[in-house]
Amino acid sequence: xxxxxxxxxxxxxxxxxxxxxxxxxxxxxxxxxxxxxxxxxxxxxxxxxxxxxxxxxxxxxxxxxxxxxxxxxxxxxxxxxxxxxxxxxxxxxxxxxxxxxxxxxxxxxxxxxxxxxxxxxxxxxxxxxxxxxxxxxxxxxxxxxxxxxxxxxxxxxxxxxxxxxxxxxxxxxxxxxxxxxxxxxxxxxxxxxxxxxxxxxxxxxxxxxxxxxxxxxxxx
Amino acid sequence: xxxxxxxxxxxxxxxxxxxxxxxxxxxxxxxxxxxxxxxxxxxxxxxxxxxxxxxxxxxxxxxxxxxxxxxxxxxxxxxxxxxxxxxxxxxxxxxxxxxxxxxxxxxxxxxxxxxxxxxxxxxxxxxxxxxxxxxxxxxxxxxxxxxxxxxxxxxxxxxxxxxxxxxxxxxxxxxxxxxxxxxxxxxxxxxxxxxxxxxxxxxxxxxxxxxxxxxxxxxxxxxxxxxxxxxxxxxxxxxxxxxxxxxxxxxxxxxxxxxxxxxxxxxxxxxxxxxxxxxxxxxxxxxxxxxxxxxxxxxxxxxxxxxxxxxxxxxxxxxxxxxxxxxxxxxxxxxxxxxxxxxxxxxxxxxxxxxxxxxxxxxxxxxxxxxxxxxxxxxxxxxxxxxxxxxxxxxxxxxxxxxxxxxxxxxxxxxxxxxxxxxxxxxxxxxxxxxxxxxxxxxxxxxxxxxxxxxxxxxxxxxxxxxxxxxxxxxxxxxxxxxxxxxxxxxxxxxxxxxxxxxxxxxxxxxxxxxxxxxxxxxxxxxxxxxxxxxxxxxxxxxxxxxxxxxxxxxxxxxxxxxxxxxxxxxxxxxxxxxxxxxxxxxxxxxxxxxxxxxxxxxxxxxxxxxxxxxxxxxxxxxxxxxxxxxxxxxxxxxxxxxxxxxxxxxxxxxxxxxxxxxxxxx
Numbered sequence: 001x002x003x004x005x006x007x008x009x010x011x012x013x014x015x016x017x018x019x020x021x022x023x024x025x026x027x028x029x030x031x032x033x034x035x036x037x038x039x040x041x042x043x044x045x046x047x048x049x050x051x052x053x054x055x056x057x058x059x060x061x062x063x064x065x066x067x068x069x070x071x072x073x074x075x076x077x078x079x080x081x082x083x084x085x086x087x088x089x090x091x092x093x094x095x096x097x098x099x100x101x102x103x104x105x106x107x108x109x110x111x112x113x114x115x116x117x118x119x120x121x122x123x124x125x126x127x128x129x130x131x132x133x134x135x136x137x138x139x140x141x142x143x144x145x146x147x148x149x150x151x152x153x154x155x156x157x158x159x160x161x162x163x164x165x166x167x168x169x170x171x172x173x174x175x176x177x178x179x180x181x182x183x184x185x186x187x188x189x190x191x192x193x194x195x196x197x198x199x200x201x202x203x204x205x206x207x208x209x210x211x212x213x214x215x216x217x218x219x220x
Numbered sequence: 221x222x223x224x225x226x227x228x229x230x231x232x233x234x235x236x237x238x239x240x241x242x243x244x245x246x247x248x249x250x251x252x253x254x255x256x257x258x259x260x261x262x263x264x265x266x267x268x269x270x271x272x273x274x275x276x277x278x279x280x281x282x283x284x285x286x287x288x289x290x291x292x293x294x295x296x297x298x299x300x301x302x303x304x305x306x307x308x309x310x311x312x313x314x315x316x317x318x319x320x321x322x323x324x325x326x327x328x329x330x331x332x333x334x335x336x337x338x339x340x341x342x343x344x345x346x347x348x349x350x351x352x353x354x355x356x357x358x359x360x361x362x363x364x365x366x367x368x369x370x371x372x373x374x375x376x377x378x379x380x381x382x383x384x385x386x387x388x389x390x391x392x393x394x395x396x397x398x399x400x401x402x403x404x405x406x407x408x409x410x411x412x413x414x415x416x417x418x419x420x421x422x423x424x425x426x427x428x429x430x431x432x433x434x435x436x437x438x439x440x441x442x443x444x445x446x447x448x449x450x451x452x453x454x455x456x457x458x459x460x461x462x463x464x465x466x467x468x469x470x471x472x473x474x475x476x477x478x479x480x481x482x483x484x485x486x487x488x489x490x491x492x493x494x495x496x497x498x499x500x501x502x503x504x505x506x507x508x509x510x511x512x513x514x515x516x517x518x519x520x521x522x523x524x525x526x527x528x529x530x531x532x533x534x535x536x537x538x539x540x541x542x543x544x545x546x547x548x549x550x551x552x553x554x555x556x557x558x559x560x561x562x563x564x565x566x567x568x569x570x571x572x573x574x575x576x577x578x579x580x581x582x583x584x585x586x587x588x589x590x591x592x593x594x595x596x597x598x599x600x601x602x603x604x605x606x607x608x609x610x611x612x613x614x615x616x617x618x619x620x621x622x623x624x625x626x627x628x629x630x631x632x633x634x635x636x637x638x639x640x641x642x643x644x645x646x647x648x649x650x651x652x653x654x655x656x657x658x659x660x661x662x663x664x665x666x667x668x669x670x671x672x673x674x675x676x677x678x679x680x681x682x683x684x685x686x687x688x689x690x691x692x693x694x695x696x697x698x699x700x701x702x703x704x705x706x707x708x709x710x711x712x713x714x715x716x717x718x719x720x721x722x723x724x725x726x727x728x729x730x731x732x733x734x735x736x737x738x739x740x741x742x743x744x745x746x747x748x749x750x751x752x753x754x755x756x757x758x759x760x761x762x763x764x765x766x767x768x769x770x771x772x773x774x775x776x777x778x779x780x781x782x783x784x785x786x787x788x789x790x791x792x793x794x795x796x797x798x799x800x801x802x803x804x805x806x807x808x809x810x811x812x813x814x815x816x817x818x819x820x821x822x823x824x825x826x827x828x829x830x831x832x833x834x835x836x837x838x839x840x841x842x843x844x845x846x847x848x849x850x851x852x853x854x855x856x857x858x859x860x861x862x863x864x865x866x867x868x869x870x871x872x873x874x875x876x877x878x879x880x881x882x883x884x885x886x887x
Contacts, residue, residue, distance in 0.1 A: 110879065110883065114882050117885070138878075141871070141874075142875070144875075145872045145875050
């Protein structure tokens with residue numbers, strides 16, 4: 001493993017984690033979507049670098065899928081959705097930013113400890129990659145848990161999926177079919193969730209999931 | 221021999237969907253049961269031919285179904301052949317009985333599809349030679365019999381029986397699943413050959429044995445795992461009750477023998493003590509419960525628990541003697557247990573058929589509503605009498621032979637070097653003797669109250685003799701009870717191969733002895749000649765009846781009987797089922813059922829009738845099952861909150877579970 005290859009891969013994966021942190025404290029929806037687009041671009045770069053390093057041309061396909069769908073199509077579509085829903089200026093009240101950030105740091109530390117402990121025999125690049133990927137997945141889950149708005153929960157889910165793709169490309173030899181099917185499943189999930197957003201909105205005049213809970217007669 | 225057997229099982233499976241189509245047709249039940257009868261008879265023939273052919277004891281096949289990398293393995297060895305014969309003999313008899321009985325079925329669509337499936341399930345359990353096929357077939361058998369138990373689902377009692385049965389069956393399958401998991405070990409080979417090659421030892425082997433006892437014992441109905449049995453067996457249609465009691469409990473015994481005698485290696489010293497300590501009390505408790513019942517089918521179901529107790533006690537003896545190297549006695553005890561398996565399958569089926577005929581003729585299962593049926597249904601009464609005598613272990617019928625052989629093994633226990641066994645085996649012998657005596661009382665009560673005396677209700681007074689198919693089934697079984705009783709040597713010799721393959725040796729050859737005597741150990745010690753007993757009984761009985769008819773007045777007079785001071789001989793003054801068992805209830809009841817009898821006499825001068833209230837408790841249910849049930853419902857009510865969380869809380873729950881698991885991994 002050349003020093004440069006490792007360093008660049010490390011840098012890109014680290015930037016992905018950083019982008020996840022940026023998403024964690026964005027309380028405005030349109031800003032959140034922009035950060036998500038940046039997240040996807042970093043992912044595409046990281047996958048391209050892996051393709052180059054591993055001499056695996058099929059990973060270029062994965063990278064372009066990530067770039068086209070996740071960095072362009074989905075953010076644009078979500079932007080249009082929130083504009084049509086009229087919530088693009090909405091400010092979400094999340095938990096305190098400091099608290100969430102500390103939780104996120106804890107999660108990153110946890111995933112480092114876990115991954116470095118359970119994969120001592122693996123390739124160094126794959127190890128680092130997996131540790132960062134797990135951090136991105138956990139941060140995605142944290143975003144989903146701390147948000148009330150359905151759109152931001154969708155974004156959390158998408159960033160979680162980016163973490164999965166990062167893990168998959170870090171491990172050598174994943175077939176292209178799996179990548180494509182994952183990409184399609186995300187697209188379909190996106191479509192379904194988009195439709196649901198409008199249905200929820202139609203029914204409750206809001207995409208705040210609290211409204212659903214109120215409808216179910218739950219106390220908060 | 222395995223290929224034709226599997227083809228026939230496939231035919232049974234194919235009959236299940238055919239049953240759905242046939243249930244709409246008037247002659248549908250007859251066609252289906254006729255087909256089942258033929259298939260079961262053919263399977264029984266296959267089983268007997270491989271049991272009696274010592275040249276080709278084992279035949280196996282691997283089919284590419286089931287788990288993709290293992291396939292399904294099937295095998296007939298002597299043990300499987302014996303149980304296959306029992307299963308299919310019972311199946312054939314039940315199908316013959318159902319040719320007549322099934323015509324009375326009110327909702328054939330709920331019985332016909334499941335009946336052949338149930339038969340097929342039991343066959344596959346016996347034929348399976350890998351853990352996966354075994355467990356699938358076991359669960360298939362449980363579920364199809366559950367469907368038959370709740371076939372008359374309008375009665376709340378049946379639904380409850382089905383519920384309890386389903387729970388206990390799941391519990392039993394879980395235990396067996398774990399047992400096979402331990403047997404497979406870390407290498408994870410699930411076929412029986414690999415398990416035999418790498419047997420677990422020490423505590424793992426003991427764990428397997430305990431799990432097998434729980435799993436098979438709950439299906440067989442060992443006390444205290446029996447709770448479902450007296451509920452479920454009577455709830456099914458009578459021919460299915462016969463199969464469940466007579467055959468399915470035997471499939472459970474097969475599962476236990478297969479795991480403990482075949483798949484596990486040499487036993488630990490305490491296994492036999494555990495088996496004996498479970499078997500003996502099961503026998504005694506089963507028959508005591510049976511004595512307290514008034515419902516004919518429930519009496520029969522409880523009596524099944526008694527007989528299973530005897531079988532397990534026999535298996536325990538076999539393990540004990542085997543562990544001490546007394547192979548010949550081990551073979552004796554093992555053969556006795558297997559012979560009792562066969563005998564019980566025969567007479568319990570016969571008795572359930574009789575109960576079904578009575579139920580059809582009168583619509584009543586409660587003995588207190590019957591009476592005097594010997595006049596209305598003389599042939600059923602005769603066949604049932606044979607069954608009652610056989611199950612009471614009276615010579616010259618078959619029940620006596622197997623219990624006598626068990627006692628022969630018990631009487632050899634002083635030769636055992638282990639002190640614990642020396643103490644426990646005579647105690648178990650006492651319990652078995654008690655159970656045999658109480659069983660006789662129980663069946664005197666069943667027969668006397670239902671068939672003798674005078675009819676207690678109009679239904680019983682107008683009962684009609686049952687149809688010829690049912691009678692044929694009962695008489696075939698009754699004849700077999702007698703045949704196995706007076707020619708036991710042939711039946712014992714047929715079990716030689718099984719005994720050889722499971723305990724290493726077999727009993728000495730019996731059929732070659734003079735006058736068909738059976739000598740389990742040595743001539744000087746004990747011998748039994750069923751033919752002689754039969755001939756003597758027949759002769760002395762004939763002479764006595766001849767003498768009475770010749771020497772006493774041969775004129776039949778009809779005169780008012782002495783009325784014991786009752787001017788109004790009402791049918792209600794006859795002995796009732798409860799009054800017959802009252803002395804026994806007084807002796808054992810206070811301790812075992814915490815019986816309280818409250819007699820309430822009216823004051824002098826009052827015309828109010830006196831009342832006797834009997835309060836009984838099923839202590840096993842109340843101390844074991846009820847607390848578990850309430851603990852589970854308490855816990856589920858607490859956990860129920862989780863059903864009504866918000867989406868974010870669900871996400872948070874998943875998230876925190878993930879983080880927690882990662883933390884466990886990290887620390």
